[in-house]
Amino acid sequence: MFRIPGMGLAKGMATTLIRFFERKATVQYPEVRQDISPHHRGRLVLLYDEWGALKCETCFQCAQACPIECIDMGGVDTKNRYHIHWGPPEQYAERREESALRRSGRPVPDRTFIPFDPIDVGPLDRILEEEDYDPGHMLAILEKTQAAYGHLPVAALKHISHATGAWYAEIYGTASYYEHLRFELPAGRRIGLCRCPSCTLLGGGRLREALEAAAGTSLPGTSPEGALSLEAIDCHGDSPTEPFVTLDGEARQGVTPASLAELATSLRAAAARPGRA
Amino acid sequence: MTVMARPWRRLTPTGRIAVPLLVLLVLLGLLGFLGLVTGIIPGLVDFVLRLAGANPGIVRFIVAAVAVLLLSIPIAFINGYAELKVIALMQSRIGPNRVGPFGTLQAVFHGFKMLAKEDFTPLGADRPAFTLAPVVVFLTVVLSFLVIPFAPGLYGADLNVGLLYFFAVGGLSVVGLLMAGWSSFNKYSLLGGLRSAAQIVSYEIPLTLSVVGLVMLAGTMSLNGIVEAQGGQFWHWYVFQQPLGFAIFFIAVSAEANRTPFDLTEADSEIVAGYMTEYSGMRFGFFYFAEYVSLFIISALTAVLFLGGWHAPVDIHALASFFGLTVPALSIDPGSLGVGLLLLITLGPLIGTLLLTVPVALWRTDWSIWRALLVGFLLFNVAVGALITIYAYVASEVVAGVFWVMAKTFTLVFVFIWIRTTLPRVRVDQLMAFAWKWLLPAALLNIFVTAAAIVVLS
Numbered sequence: 001m002f003r004i005p006g007m008g009l010a011k012g013m014a015t016t017l018i019r020f021f022e023r024k025a026t027v028q029y030p031e032v033r034q035d036i037s038p039h040h041r042g043r044l045v046l047l048y049d050e051w052g053a054l055k056c057e058t059c060f061q062c063a064q065a066c067p068i069e070c071i072d073m074g075g076v077d078t079k080n081r082y083h084i085h086w087g088p089p090e091q092y093a094e095r096r097e098e099s100a101l102r103r104s105g106r107p108v109p110d111r112t113f114i115p116f117d118p119i120d121v122g123p124l125d126r127i128l129e130e131e132d133y134d135p136g137h138m139l140a141i142l143e144k145t146q147a148a149y150g151h152l153p154v155a156a157l158k159h160i161s162h163a164t165g166a167w168y169a170e171i172y173g174t175a176s177y178y179e180h181l182r183f184e185l186p187a188g189r190r191i192g193l194c195r196c197p198s199c200t201l202l203g204g205g206r207l208r209e210a211l212e213a214a215a216g217t218s219l220p221g222t223s224p225e226g227a228l229s230l231e232a233i234d235c236h237g238d239s240p241t242e243p244f245v246t247l248d249g250e251a252r253q254g255v256t257p258a259s260l261a262e263l264a265t266s267l268r269a270a271a272a273r274p275g276r277a
Numbered sequence: 278m279t280v281m282a283r284p285w286r287r288l289t290p291t292g293r294i295a296v297p298l299l300v301l302l303v304l305l306g307l308l309g310f311l312g313l314v315t316g317i318i319p320g321l322v323d324f325v326l327r328l329a330g331a332n333p334g335i336v337r338f339i340v341a342a343v344a345v346l347l348l349s350i351p352i353a354f355i356n357g358y359a360e361l362k363v364i365a366l367m368q369s370r371i372g373p374n375r376v377g378p379f380g381t382l383q384a385v386f387h388g389f390k391m392l393a394k395e396d397f398t399p400l401g402a403d404r405p406a407f408t409l410a411p412v413v414v415f416l417t418v419v420l421s422f423l424v425i426p427f428a429p430g431l432y433g434a435d436l437n438v439g440l441l442y443f444f445a446v447g448g449l450s451v452v453g454l455l456m457a458g459w460s461s462f463n464k465y466s467l468l469g470g471l472r473s474a475a476q477i478v479s480y481e482i483p484l485t486l487s488v489v490g491l492v493m494l495a496g497t498m499s500l501n502g503i504v505e506a507q508g509g510q511f512w513h514w515y516v517f518q519q520p521l522g523f524a525i526f527f528i529a530v531s532a533e534a535n536r537t538p539f540d541l542t543e544a545d546s547e548i549v550a551g552y553m554t555e556y557s558g559m560r561f562g563f564f565y566f567a568e569y570v571s572l573f574i575i576s577a578l579t580a581v582l583f584l585g586g587w588h589a590p591v592d593i594h595a596l597a598s599f600f601g602l603t604v605p606a607l608s609i610d611p612g613s614l615g616v617g618l619l620l621l622i623t624l625g626p627l628i629g630t631l632l633l634t635v636p637v638a639l640w641r642t643d644w645s646i647w648r649a650l651l652v653g654f655l656l657f658n659v660a661v662g663a664l665i666t667i668y669a670y671v672a673s674e675v676v677a678g679v680f681w682v683m684a685k686t687f688t689l690v691f692v693f694i695w696i697r698t699t700l701p702r703v704r705v706d707q708l709m710a711f712a713w714k715w716l717l718p719a720a721l722l723n724i725f726v727t728a729a730a731i732v733v734l735s
Contacts, residue, residue, distance in 0.1 A: 009699075009700070012699045012700065013695065013696070013699050015699070016367045016695060016698050016699045017367075017695065019366070019367050019368065019369055020363070020366050020367045020695075022369060023369075024366070024369050024370060024371050025369045025370070026369075026370050026371040028371070
């Protein structure tokens with residue numbers, strides 16, 4: 001199709017000129033009031049972005065702020081593992097299609113309804129005792145739990161929720177916010193890199209770039225063949241002179257970007273099956 | 278003072294303004310009377326008149342400078358208001374409508390706000406340059422005002438290099454912008470200043486070249502001469518003989534005056550406020566002032582160069598003589614009415630008001646008779662004002678010229694604001710590439726084609 005140059009300009013100018021003569025959208029608020037119900041509190045709408053994805057970030061702030069608890073949020077996490085819910089349990093709504101299925105008596109295909117693996121709660125109880133069952137110490141509890149079990153199992157989170165009284169959604173929110181907390185056991189060898197500002201200023205950014213390039217994934221993540229996982233950790237001020245790097249949980253000193261890349265490459269090569277190029 | 282204090286406190290606010298004014302008036306009257314009686318005032322007037330008669334150039338200069346400075350104030354306010362209102366209307370909003378009728382005083386109150394704010398100089402700023410920069414910017418704008426002809430004989434100066442003067446003085450504004458950017462002691466200001474300098478210097482070249490063809494056609498660089506060369510009907514305007522030149526000129530001049538889509542110098546969303554980041558109070562206001570006046574001036578220059586200046590689109594006399602007719606000349610000499618004039622002045626308003634009140638009172642029977650009278654009086658004023666304006670337009674070519682120049686100029690101001698509402702800002706590399714790769718060759722092409730046409734046609 002032949003395009004006339006300047007046609008877009010002309011169209012735009014025409015649009016603005018037409019708007020110039022059109023009725024105005026402004027409502028002169030204090031003098032003129034639109035006819036709305038006195039009970040109107042605005043509409044609750046979930047917005048979608050231009051790609052059709054839901055814009056809601058599940059931050060639970062609307063449910064938290066709602067004064068009469070008419071907003072409650074529920075759902076599952078992105079991998080269909082945990083039910084998340086904010087609000088009193090009696091309002092725990094289920095998805096419409098599931099509700100019909102469940103009333104029909106047939107089993108509901110929902111991974112989150114498969115019972116999670118039980119764990120030995122002994123170490124967790126000791127941790128909770130140390131932290132005085134205080135939900136304000138949630139980060140410390142979660143970090144110690146991860147240190148004890150290697151990751152954060154669902155059973156542990158449920159147990160923490162019962163013991164401290166914190167809502168499961170709050171605990172899940174805390175756990176999913178911090179990059180160094182994980183819900184699954186890492187695969188293969190683990191290289192940890194501290195992401196705190198101090199370590200970043202000491203050259204952590206260059207280490208991260210080299211590491212990510214060598215491992216073929218971004219931090220936190222697992223390399224494509226699964227032999228190496230990168231995890232974001234926190235040095236808690238233990239390493240004042242250089243970026244804090246760990247291999248399988250053991251701290252390593254004197255790491256340079258080159259040596260770290262070499263380490264990552266050798267770890268991946270060692271796990272590679274012989275015979276492959 | 279205590280004698281004065283009690284009556285002063287009893288006065289209403291209006292009285293506190295009126296009483297001193299009355300006292301001043303009485304004192305001035307007394308002085309005037311004494312001056313007249315002793316012959317000092319007639320002597321002074323005679324001296325000033327003789328001095329002025331001996332030096333018409335100086336008188337013209339002083340009058341022009343004062344007129345330009347005084348005119349720039351309402352022009353800036355009108356443009357500021359138009360900018361707010363037109364953009365709002367084009368965005369389906371109402372725009373300013375609270376201060377004054379239809380919000381017309383909004384821009385004035387913006388000016389007062391600027392005056393009331395603290396005029397702050399940053400620590401480490403180059404004080405003289407920082408203080409002078411707004412003055413330089415404003416001065417360039419006001420100086421380029423001087424050569425624009427508004428009507429036959431109504432101009433500051435008719436230079437034979439008027440166009441060159443306009444571009445030279447307009448180009449000086451770069452100095453002001455750079456001064457502002459440099460002296461602010463702020464990297465964003467410096468960046469904005471250098472950016473604006475690059476932009477304005479680049480667009481100066483196509484701007485100057487785009488009018489060369491026009492100058493060749495007119496055979497003069499005097500703006501007066503250019504307007505006179507466009508006399509006749511509207512197809513004699515240079516916009517129809519130099520369409521390419523007009524397009525280049527329009528684009529380049531909007532870049533010169535920092536109008537959107539070329540308003541990178543003060544791109545609010547990108548570099549804070551460009552070269553005027555550190556400015557506040559009235560010095561900041563002066564930049565805006567200069568901008569609005571320059572909007573008027575570039576519009577006026579475009580009207581003068583390409584749209585026939587003070588000439589009406591259709592010359593009625595030429596049109597009538599083409600059909601073998603003559604337009605009757607309107608000649609009313611008020612002095613010839615004699616006693617009738619006296620009667621007209623005394624009884625005209627009374628009878629006119631009463632005549633206009635009758636239909637108003639019949640139309641709105643619920644109004645009181647006083648209200649109907651007031652409306653009738655206002656209607657009478659409007660009618661007489663319109664009649665006087667029409668009479669002045671027909672009787673005086675200066676009034677007609679000013680009318681057409683202003684009509685064309687404010688139409689162009691509207692177009693500039695319209696463009697600003699519509700188009701997004703261009704990127705800095707697009708801006709530069711457009712000036713050097715497209716506008717400059719197009720301007721050269723325009724010159725060659727015009728020259729060839731002149732050679733072939735003559």
